[in-house]
Amino acid sequence: MQLAAEALVKRYPGVLALDGVGIVVRGGEVHAVAGENGAGKSTLMKILSGAARPDAGTLTIDGSIVRFETPHDAQAAGIRMIHQELSLVPELSVAENIFLGAEPRRRGVVDREQQTRDARAVLDRLGQTSLDPGARVATLSLAARQMTEIAKAVAARAQVLIMDEPTAILAQAETDALFRVIAQLRDEGVAVVYISHRLDEIFRVASWITVLRDGRLVTTAALGGLSRSEIVRFMVGRELATGYPRRTGEPGAELLRLDGVSTGPVRDASLVLRRKEIVALVGLIGSGRTELALAMFGAAPIRAGAMRLDGASFQPRSPRDAIDAGVALLPEDRKRQGLVLMGAIRENVSLPSLPELARAGLVDRVRERAGVTRWVEALAVRTPSLDRPARQLSGGNQQKVVLARWMLRHSRVLLFDEPTRGIDVGAKAEIYALMRRLADDGAAILMISSDLPEALGMADRLIAMRNGRVVGELSRDEATQDRVAALILGESAAA
Amino acid sequence: MNGSSVRWHRIADYMLVVATVAEAVVFSAIAPGFFSLANAVNVLLSVAVTGILAVGMTAVILTAGIDLSVGSVVALTGVAGAMAAAHGFMPATMALIAAVLVGTATGVVNGTLTAYLEVPAFISTLAMLTIARGLAFIVSGGRSIGDLPSSFGALGRAVLLGIPAPVLVMAAVMLVGSFVLRRTVFGRHIYAIGGNTEAAWLAGVNTKRVIWWVYVLNGALAGIGGLTLASRLGAGVPNAGQQYELDVIAAVVVGGTSLFGGRGTIAGTLWGTVFIGVLTNGLNLANVDPYVQKIALGVVIVLAVIGDEISRRKRAAG
Numbered sequence: 030m031q032l033a034a035e036a037l038v039k040r041y042p043g044v045l046a047l048d049g050v051g052i053v054v055r056g057g058e059v060h061a062v063a064g065e066n067g068a069g070k071s072t073l074m075k076i077l078s079g080a081a082r083p084d085a086g087t088l089t090i091d092g093s094i095v096r097f098e099t100p101h102d103a104q105a106a107g108i109r110m111i112h113q114e115l116s117l118v119p120e121l122s123v124a125e126n127i128f129l130g131a132e133p134r135r136r137g138v139v140d141r142e143q144q145t146r147d148a149r150a151v152l153d154r155l156g157q158t159s160l161d162p163g164a165r166v167a168t169l170s171l172a173a174r175q176m177t178e179i180a181k182a183v184a185a186r187a188q189v190l191i192m193d194e195p196t197a198i199l200a201q202a203e204t205d206a207l208f209r210v211i212a213q214l215r216d217e218g219v220a221v222v223y224i225s226h227r228l229d230e231i232f233r234v235a236s237w238i239t240v241l242r243d244g245r246l247v248t249t250a251a252l253g254g255l256s257r258s259e260i261v262r263f264m265v266g267r268e269l270a271t272g273y274p275r276r277t278g279e280p281g282a283e284l285l286r287l288d289g290v291s292t293g294p295v296r297d298a299s300l301v302l303r304r305k306e307i308v309a310l311v312g313l314i315g316s317g318r319t320e321l322a323l324a325m326f327g328a329a330p331i332r333a334g335a336m337r338l339d340g341a342s343f344q345p346r347s348p349r350d351a352i353d354a355g356v357a358l359l360p361e362d363r364k365r366q367g368l369v370l371m372g373a374i375r376e377n378v379s380l381p382s383l384p385e386l387a388r389a390g391l392v393d394r395v396r397e398r399a400g401v402t403r404w405v406e407a408l409a410v411r412t413p414s415l416d417r418p419a420r421q422l423s424g425g426n427q428q429k430v431v432l433a434r435w436m437l438r439h440s441r442v443l444l445f446d447e448p449t450r451g452i453d454v455g456a457k458a459e460i461y462a463l464m465r466r467l468a469d470d471g472a473a474i475l476m477i478s479s480d481l482p483e484a485l486g487m488a489d490r491l492i493a494m495r496n497g498r499v500v501g502e503l504s505r506d507e508a509t510q511d512r513v514a515a516l517i518l519g520e521s522a523a524a
Numbered sequence: 525m526n527g528s529s530v531r532w533h534r535i536a537d538y539m540l541v542v543a544t545v546a547e548a549v550v551f552s553a554i555a556p557g558f559f560s561l562a563n564a565v566n567v568l569l570s571v572a573v574t575g576i577l578a579v580g581m582t583a584v585i586l587t588a589g590i591d592l593s594v595g596s597v598v599a600l601t602g603v604a605g606a607m608a609a610a611h612g613f614m615p616a617t618m619a620l621i622a623a624v625l626v627g628t629a630t631g632v633v634n635g636t637l638t639a640y641l642e643v644p645a646f647i648s649t650l651a652m653l654t655i656a657r658g659l660a661f662i663v664s665g666g667r668s669i670g671d672l673p674s675s676f677g678a679l680g681r682a683v684l685l686g687i688p689a690p691v692l693v694m695a696a697v698m699l700v701g702s703f704v705l706r707r708t709v710f711g712r713h714i715y716a717i718g719g720n721t722e723a724a725w726l727a728g729v730n731t732k733r734v735i736w737w738v739y740v741l742n743g744a745l746a747g748i749g750g751l752t753l754a755s756r757l758g759a760g761v762p763n764a765g766q767q768y769e770l771d772v773i774a775a776v777v778v779g780g781t782s783l784f785g786g787r788g789t790i791a792g793t794l795w796g797t798v799f800i801g802v803l804t805n806g807l808n809l810a811n812v813d814p815y816v817q818k819i820a821l822g823v824v825i826v827l828a829v830i831g832d833e834i835s836r837r838k839r840a841a842g
Contacts, residue, residue, distance in 0.1 A: 328726060352728040366726055369719035371786050380716055381728040383709045390708045434727065 030056045030091055030107065030188040032077065032220060037086035039072050046072040047083070048244045054189060059211060059221040061235035061252070063228075064264055065423075065453035068241040070224055074191050077222070078110040079103030107188035111178050111195060119167035124148035126166055127181045151180045155210050171314075172203035179210060190214065191222040196230060197451060200313045200479070208234050226453055228257055229482075240264055261454055273486035274465035280306035280489060284473040285325065285343070285356070285442050290334035293320035294497040297334065302442060302473040307464060309488035310477045312517045317497040318477045319361055322444045325475075326358040327351035338442070352381050357440035359431050361447045361477075363424065367431045370420040374412060375401045377419045378433045385438075404433035408463060425456025432463060443467060445476045449483065461487060481510060493517050539831075540780065540795045544802060551806030558809050565688065571801035572690035573598070575794070576749040577772045578779075579701035580742030582793045585776055586705070586718045587735055588785025589645040593634060593652035594746045594772055598765030600660040601627045601750030606669035606676070606760025615673040623751035624744050630656055631743020635736035645739075653769070660762040670759035680756025690752050697745065702790035714738060718785025774821070775800055778828040800824070 032054045039047040047069045054060050054077075064070050075081035077088070079097030088095050090106060097103045100110070117126045124145050125132075133143040148162035157176050166174055175195060182190055192211075196204045211221055211234055223235055231238060232252065240247040240263040247263045281304030290298045295317040302308055310318045323329040325336065327345025336343040338354055345351035348358070360366035368377050378401045379386060386397045401415055408429040412422060419430055428448060435443060445464065449457045464487065468474050478484040484491060491503045493516035501516040552559035577594050584591045601623040608622035609615035630652055637648035682689040705711035713734045716724040725731045754760045779796025781788025803824065807817045 326726075347728075347730065348726050349728040349730060358726060360726055365720070366722050369716050369723050369786070371719045372716060376712065376716070380712070380724065383712055387709045390710060392707060392709060392712060394707075 030218075030220065032108065032189050033089045034073070034077060035087050035089070037073065037076055037083045039069075039076065039081065039083050045244050047076075047086075049086070050241065050244070050246045051086075052077075052239050052246075052249065054220045054222055056188060056218045056220045057215055058237055059215050059223055059235040060237040060239065061223045061225065061231040062239050062241065063225065063231060063260065064241035064247075065425075065455055068264070068453075069244040070241055071193070072244075073241065074110065074193060074222070074224065077103070077189075078108055078191055080110075104185065104187075107186065108191070109182035109185065109187040109189070110191040110193065111175070111182065112193055117166045117174055117177060117181075120165065122163050122165055123152075123160060123169070123177050123180075124162035126177055127151060127162075127184050129181070131185065147184070148180070151184045152176075155180055155183065155213070156206075170203075171198040172200070172206070175199070175207070176210070179214075183214070187219065189220045189222065191224070193224045194226070194451060195223075196225065196227065198314075201481075204230070226451070227480075228260060228454075231260075232257070264454055273483075274462050276305070276307070276465070276489050277469065278305060280304065281471060284339055286337045287321075287325070288335050288337075290321070290324060290336065291332040292324035292329050293317065295321050295324070295494075296497050298494075298499045299334075300492055300499060300502075302475055304441075304471050304473050305468050306489045307468050307474045307476055307487055309484035309491045310475055310494065311479075311481065311484050311491055311513060312494035314479065316494040316517065318494055319446055321494070322358060322446055322475065322477060325351070325442075325444060326356055328358070352438065352440070355439070355441040356444070357435035357438070357442065358444045359428070359435070359446060359448055361450070363427050363431060368419045368427060371418055373416045374405065374410070374419055374422070374430055375415040377430050378405065378437060381434060382437050400437050401433070404436045405430070407436070408433050409459070423453070423456070425452045425459065428452060428456070428460060429463075432460075436467075441471065442473045443475070445474065447477055447479060449478075449480070481513060485510060485513065495519050540778070540792065540799060544795060544799045547799065547802050547806065551802065551810065555806050555809035558806055563805065563809075565686070565691070567798070567801045567805045568691045568694075569688045570805060571775075571797045572688070572694040573749045573753045574768065574771050574775055574801075575694040575797045576690075576697050576752060577746060577768060578775045578793045578797050579697050579790060580738075580745035581772045581776050582701070582779075582781055582788055582790055583705065583714055583738050584645075584742050585773070585781050585783060586714050586785055586788050587738055588718050588721075588783070589638060589735065589738070590649060590773070590783075591634060591645065591739065591742050592649040592769045593630060593656055594742070594749070595765040595768035595770075596653045596656035596660065597627055597630045597743060597746040598750035598753055598768055599762055600630070600656045600663075601747040602754030602757075602764055603660050603664045603669055603760035603762055605747075605751040605754050606672060607663065609672050609676040610669060612673055616675040616678055619676055619751055619755075620679075620748075623747040623754075625747070627747020627750065628740060628744040630746070631740040634743060635739030638739055639732045639735040657762075664760060664762045666762060668759040668761045672758065677755050677758050679752055680754070680758075690756060693748065693752055697748065698790055698794055705790060710734065710737070715786055718782075718787070720786070771800070774825050778825060780828075783829075796828075 035051045037047050037050045050069060050073060062070050072081060076083050079100040079102050095106060118129065127148045128144050132139040133147060134140060145162045152160050152162065155176065160173055160176060166177060195207060199207060215221055225231055235252055238252050238255065238260065239249045240260065242264060283301050283303050285302040287298055287300050298321055312318050320329055324331050327347050327350045343354060345354065364370060375398065379397050383392060386393055405415060410426050410429045410433065412426065419427060422430065448460055452460065464474055476487060485508055489505050491508045491513060492499060493501045493513060495517055503512060557563060581591060581594065604626040605619035605623035609619040634649050634652050637643040638645045679689055684692060705714065713729045716729055717731050717734055721731055753764055775797040776793050777783065778799060779792035781792060800821065803820065804817060807820060
């Protein structure tokens with residue numbers, strides 16, 4: 030099957046999201062779609078999957094024009110979207126989810142045995158022999174849920190599968206498994222549309238690439254003929270400075286020290302953060318990295334152990350305590366944990382500083398605006414107004430808003446949890462530069478990252494975690510991809 | 525990505541004003557006696573207690589909560605105020621102190637259960653609805669507490685420059701409420717919590733304490749509302765305020781405050797209150813069957829919520 034879009038135009042109030050974009054997706058191919066946030070990728074995907082209607086332009090399947098009023102129409106035509114935020118019913122079983130709305134029936138009643146057998150067959154076909162059709166989805170890992178969602182599409186005989194940043198939630202081994210499934214589906218004749226920021230993955234999995242920028246089509250080409258830097262140039266419209274910003278001086282004095290801290294799944298973790306230094310905390314999902322950061326931020330209780338900040342005992346019992354002591358957290362999930370999306374940019378930046386910006390409980394709006402403006406401009410948040418809701422910003426700009434919040438407070442210990450997840454290449458480089466500048470200005474930075482090249486590139490020092498324990502520490506010179514991987518995977522392999 | 529939610533919100537408020545004016549024009553044509561200054565004052569008087577309660581309810585709903593107990597608390601605090609006044613020592617002052625203290629106490633219970641013990645607000649305040657009503661009957665012995673010193677009636681019956689005191693109380697409460705929500709740290713925290721509780725907490729907001737205070741203040745306001753009503757009636761009546769919570773929630777929701785929290789204004793609540801007041805008053809004067817009036821009110825509430833949902837989706841799509 031061949032799905033083609035031609036000259037699509039989609040206008041939202043105040044912005045032309047798509048301006049004459051076309052794409053051709055053929056069965057048996059993986060077609061990557063790349064572009065910075067706001068380039069129009071998600072709008073294009075919404076139109077292909079029936080979630081949005083174009084203002085102009087046509088969709089054709091095998092040459093005949095189709096119109097999708099709803100996602101249901103697109104699904105009926107064999108097009109399925111695997112969302113970044115998965116759309117399964119957590120309280121139902123894997124099998125029930127796979128056949129939700131299309132349950133096998135006998136005399137009007139769901140034939141549960143048949144359903145389980147069919148689910149087993151689909152999962153086996155995808156090589157997921159260890160995934161139990163009877164398992165409740167809520168008990169599954171994110172990777173298993175994603176597989177369930179793919180199985181759901183396969184069971185519905187989807188001919189076009191649209192995947193939006195599917196690896197964002199996966200660990201490396203899980204990513205490999207996903208790529209095997211994608212390759213298999215491709216070989217079975219399914220067309221896969223693969224949206225990603227990660228060029229490594231695009232090169233691994235895709236044969237075609239379409240690059241969008243500012244709502245326009247920049248190029249569609251076979252991947253074989255393109256280099257990495259060419260694609261980056263297409264995406265950002267400019268050459269990126271290659272590499273990561275390096276530390277210039279020596280690390281400063283010790284700022285935060287953890288001695289034998291246990292919290293949540295973390296046991297007996299000890300580490301030191303110093304001024305002017307970026308420390309990467311690496312480990313698989315579930316190794317306890319985020320939980321440890323939450324404990325440093327007063328957002329998770331500590332069972333045992335002690336922390337010292339600038340030499341003094343540090344026992345934050347709430348984020349407020351940590352914030353007042355100069356510790357800041359940029360959480361993993363910006364939309365759920367970082368921002369009040371419906372609130373204005375100004376309100377999001379000033380939120381933790383309101384007590385200081387107020388007199389007798391009244392917010393001094395002049396001071397608030399001055400402080401917020403200063404940092405929003407210093408960080409180059411791209412917005413026409415501070416009163417725009419945070420929801421309207423791209424991922425990179427949202428991250429800058431969260432960062433501006435802590436700059437306004439001059440926080441000296443900054444905990445970045447996956448700071449560049451879901452952020453486009455151009456904005457990533459900006460975030461890296463900002464992190465380095467903050468460190469150079471004397472901040473102690475902890476960066477949690479699942480992106481190993483990023484962690485290796487940014488870190489002055491790496492700390493590895495596995496199964497809730499700190500399992501090793503490497504200086505920048507010692508850290509190689511193999512050694513870090515050995516630590517976090519627990520392989521005794523000599524590095 | 526569109527203009528902005530702020531603009532949409534303004535249009536929604538504006539539409540309610542237009543709807544209220546349109547409503548008034550229609551009733552002026554069909555309801556004898558509607559179009560007069562006296563009746564306008566009458567409408568405001570009829571919604572005064574609802575309006576007072578709606579200010580606290582707006583704050584509660586902004587945190588994505590609900591308080592079902594206000595009607596019963598109105599009765600309990602009215603009875604408490606009347607009993608305090610019955611002793612004859614500074615009756616008006618003692619009544620005010622008693623009503624606000626008792627109202628605050630119910631709010632402390634609601635707030636503690638909801639914020640700190642994490643009982644869903646729907647349940648904790650539903651429990652308070654029946655408890656406060658039961659207490660109102662027990663302490664009053666099931667009878668109205670009347671025959672009070674004349675100063676007890678001041679809050680409900682006095683008229684200043686042609687404006688009844690309850691309307692002035694409503695106006696004052698709304699002005700203060702609006703100021704608190706828009707300008708204070710507390711108000712900003714309320715919006716942040718309603719918009720995203722977890723993000724607010726991780727930004728250093730003591731979310732539990734803020735929510736606790738919202739329920740406590742709402743209880744205190746219910747005390748002011750209860751006393752205003754009792755003063756107007758000249759007695760503390762244990763079965764007063766039945767189903768007020770529904771009228772109040774209706775006014776807040778029609779006024780554009782989202783039941784999901786984080787979005788809404790006191791100005792919207794004022795217009796929601798007035799819109800419903802005009803509707804009820806006009807239908808009365810037009811001699812519409814009271815049962816039909818109930819249907820009309822139901823339809824209006826549903827339309828308002830649909831309108832809210834559509835504007836929410838528009839913004840989500842943007």
